Amino acid sequence: MKKKIVKAFVSTIVLSGALLFSNGIVAQPTHASAAVLNAPISVYEVTASVLNVRSAPNTSSKVVDTLRKKDQIEIVKFYNASWAQIKTTTTKNGIAYVSTKYLQKVPSTVTTKANLNLRSGPSTKYKILTVIPKGAKVSFLGYQTEGKTQIDYKWAIVSYNGKKGFASTSYLNMK
Known part of the structure:
Protein backbone atom coordinates (compact mmCIF):
# COMPACT_ATOMS: atom_id res chain seq x y z
CA MET A 1 0.00 0.00 0.00
CA LYS A 2 2.83 2.40 0.92
CA LYS A 3 4.60 1.62 -2.37
CA LYS A 4 1.47 2.62 -4.37
CA ILE A 5 1.15 5.88 -2.44
CA VAL A 6 4.84 6.70 -2.91
CA LYS A 7 4.62 5.79 -6.61
CA ALA A 8 1.55 8.05 -7.06
CA PHE A 9 3.31 10.88 -5.19
CA VAL A 10 6.47 10.59 -7.31
CA SER A 11 4.36 10.49 -10.51
CA THR A 12 2.55 13.63 -9.39
CA ILE A 13 5.85 15.43 -8.70
CA VAL A 14 7.27 14.43 -12.10
CA LEU A 15 4.07 15.51 -13.91
CA SER A 16 4.01 18.80 -12.00
CA GLY A 17 7.62 19.47 -12.99
CA ALA A 18 6.85 18.76 -16.65
CA LEU A 19 3.95 21.20 -16.54
CA LEU A 20 5.96 23.82 -14.66
CA PHE A 21 8.77 23.83 -17.22
CA SER A 22 6.55 23.57 -20.31
CA ASN A 23 6.01 26.63 -22.52
CA GLY A 24 2.43 27.14 -21.37
CA ILE A 25 0.85 25.49 -24.41
CA VAL A 26 -0.55 22.40 -22.75
CA ALA A 27 -3.70 20.77 -23.98
CA GLN A 28 -4.95 19.25 -20.78
CA PRO A 29 -8.27 18.73 -19.11
CA THR A 30 -9.00 21.15 -16.31
CA HIS A 31 -9.47 18.49 -13.65
CA ALA A 32 -8.66 15.01 -14.90
CA SER A 33 -5.41 13.19 -15.43
CA ALA A 34 -5.91 12.53 -19.17
CA ALA A 35 -3.38 15.24 -19.91
CA VAL A 36 -1.43 15.71 -23.09
CA LEU A 37 2.01 16.97 -22.24
CA ASN A 38 3.10 18.50 -25.52
CA ALA A 39 2.09 21.45 -27.68
CA PRO A 40 -1.31 20.93 -29.28
CA ILE A 41 -1.56 20.41 -33.03
CA SER A 42 -5.27 19.58 -33.23
CA VAL A 43 -7.11 20.47 -30.07
CA TYR A 44 -10.63 19.22 -29.40
CA GLU A 45 -13.04 20.41 -26.75
CA VAL A 46 -15.49 18.25 -24.78
CA THR A 47 -19.14 19.18 -25.42
CA ALA A 48 -20.80 16.75 -22.98
CA SER A 49 -21.28 17.50 -19.28
CA VAL A 50 -19.17 14.44 -18.50
CA LEU A 51 -17.26 12.32 -21.01
CA ASN A 52 -15.97 8.88 -20.06
CA VAL A 53 -12.36 8.10 -20.90
CA ARG A 54 -12.16 4.36 -21.65
CA SER A 55 -9.49 1.68 -21.85
CA ALA A 56 -10.63 0.57 -25.34
CA PRO A 57 -12.65 2.16 -28.17
CA ASN A 58 -16.08 0.81 -27.15
CA THR A 59 -18.75 1.49 -24.54
CA SER A 60 -18.30 -1.87 -22.82
CA SER A 61 -14.66 -1.18 -21.88
CA LYS A 62 -13.53 0.04 -18.46
CA VAL A 63 -13.91 3.76 -17.63
CA VAL A 64 -10.42 4.93 -16.56
CA ASP A 65 -11.15 8.65 -16.17
CA THR A 66 -13.68 11.36 -16.99
CA LEU A 67 -13.51 14.71 -18.71
CA ARG A 68 -15.85 17.66 -18.25
CA LYS A 69 -17.44 20.14 -20.63
CA LYS A 70 -14.87 22.56 -22.12
CA ASP A 71 -11.91 20.32 -21.20
CA GLN A 72 -9.46 20.27 -24.09
CA ILE A 73 -7.51 17.30 -25.37
CA GLU A 74 -5.20 16.45 -28.23
CA ILE A 75 -6.23 13.53 -30.40
CA VAL A 76 -3.51 10.98 -31.18
CA LYS A 77 -5.60 9.23 -33.86
CA PHE A 78 -9.18 8.41 -34.82
CA TYR A 79 -10.90 5.02 -35.03
CA ASN A 80 -13.75 4.69 -37.58
CA ALA A 81 -14.86 8.28 -36.84
CA SER A 82 -16.61 7.17 -33.64
CA TRP A 83 -13.65 6.93 -31.27
CA ALA A 84 -10.48 8.91 -30.70
CA GLN A 85 -7.27 7.78 -29.02
CA ILE A 86 -5.74 10.16 -26.46
CA LYS A 87 -2.69 10.09 -24.21
CA THR A 88 -3.34 9.61 -20.51
CA THR A 89 -1.60 9.01 -17.21
CA THR A 90 -4.36 6.74 -15.91
CA THR A 91 -3.49 3.58 -17.87
CA LYS A 92 -0.33 1.46 -17.85
CA ASN A 93 0.28 2.00 -21.58
CA GLY A 94 -0.59 5.73 -21.49
CA ILE A 95 -3.39 5.34 -24.03
CA ALA A 96 -7.14 5.77 -23.62
CA TYR A 97 -10.19 6.45 -25.81
CA VAL A 98 -13.10 8.87 -25.97
CA SER A 99 -16.23 8.99 -28.11
CA THR A 100 -15.95 11.59 -30.90
CA LYS A 101 -19.71 12.23 -30.61
CA TYR A 102 -18.95 14.59 -27.71
CA LEU A 103 -15.96 16.46 -29.15
CA GLN A 104 -15.66 19.56 -31.29
CA LYS A 105 -12.51 20.81 -32.93
CA VAL A 106 -11.16 24.03 -31.52
CA PRO A 107 -10.65 26.42 -34.44
CA SER A 108 -7.08 26.70 -35.60
Missing part, protein backbone atom coordinates in the same frame (compact mmCIF):
# COMPACT_ATOMS: atom_id res chain seq x y z
CA THR A 109 -7.54 30.10 -37.25
CA VAL A 110 -9.48 32.88 -35.57
CA THR A 111 -10.10 36.53 -36.45
CA THR A 112 -9.82 39.65 -34.35
CA LYS A 113 -12.94 41.64 -33.39
CA ALA A 114 -10.97 44.87 -32.92
CA ASN A 115 -7.37 46.08 -32.94
CA LEU A 116 -5.70 43.70 -30.52
CA ASN A 117 -2.48 43.86 -28.53
CA LEU A 118 -0.33 40.75 -28.86
CA ARG A 119 1.43 40.48 -25.50
CA SER A 120 4.44 38.64 -24.11
CA GLY A 121 2.34 37.18 -21.26
CA PRO A 122 -1.27 36.48 -20.24
CA SER A 123 -2.11 39.86 -18.72
CA THR A 124 -2.36 43.52 -19.67
CA LYS A 125 0.73 44.03 -17.49
CA TYR A 126 2.93 42.29 -20.09
CA LYS A 127 4.80 44.02 -22.91
CA ILE A 128 2.96 44.61 -26.21
CA LEU A 129 4.76 42.74 -29.00
CA THR A 130 2.62 44.14 -31.82
CA VAL A 131 -0.88 45.41 -32.52
CA ILE A 132 -2.99 43.05 -34.64
CA PRO A 133 -5.52 44.93 -36.82
CA LYS A 134 -9.27 44.35 -36.63
CA GLY A 135 -10.38 41.48 -38.90
CA ALA A 136 -6.91 39.92 -39.10
CA LYS A 137 -6.57 36.13 -39.11
CA VAL A 138 -4.37 34.69 -36.38
CA SER A 139 -3.26 31.11 -35.69
CA PHE A 140 -4.82 29.77 -32.51
CA LEU A 141 -2.28 27.62 -30.63
CA GLY A 142 -4.09 26.94 -27.36
CA TYR A 143 -5.07 28.46 -24.04
CA GLN A 144 -2.84 29.65 -21.24
CA THR A 145 -2.68 27.26 -18.31
CA GLU A 146 -3.03 28.61 -14.78
CA GLY A 147 -0.99 26.70 -12.25
CA LYS A 148 -0.98 22.97 -12.75
CA THR A 149 -4.54 22.07 -13.69
CA GLN A 150 -6.62 25.11 -14.67
CA ILE A 151 -6.94 26.55 -18.16
CA ASP A 152 -7.41 30.31 -18.42
CA TYR A 153 -9.97 30.81 -21.18
CA LYS A 154 -9.44 34.59 -21.00
CA TRP A 155 -6.07 34.41 -22.75
CA ALA A 156 -5.25 32.54 -25.96
CA ILE A 157 -1.81 31.74 -27.26
CA VAL A 158 -1.73 32.91 -30.87
CA SER A 159 0.70 33.52 -33.69
CA TYR A 160 0.53 36.49 -36.05
CA ASN A 161 3.05 37.40 -38.77
CA GLY A 162 5.67 35.15 -37.21
CA LYS A 163 5.23 36.49 -33.68
CA LYS A 164 3.88 34.24 -30.96
CA GLY A 165 2.22 35.70 -27.88
CA PHE A 166 -0.90 36.10 -25.81
CA ALA A 167 -4.20 37.70 -26.83
CA SER A 168 -7.35 38.39 -24.86
CA THR A 169 -10.13 36.05 -26.02
CA SER A 170 -12.61 38.93 -25.56
CA TYR A 171 -11.26 40.34 -28.84
CA LEU A 172 -11.15 37.07 -30.82
CA ASN A 173 -13.91 35.39 -32.83
CA MET A 174 -13.42 31.86 -31.58
CA LYS A 175 -16.24 30.28 -33.67
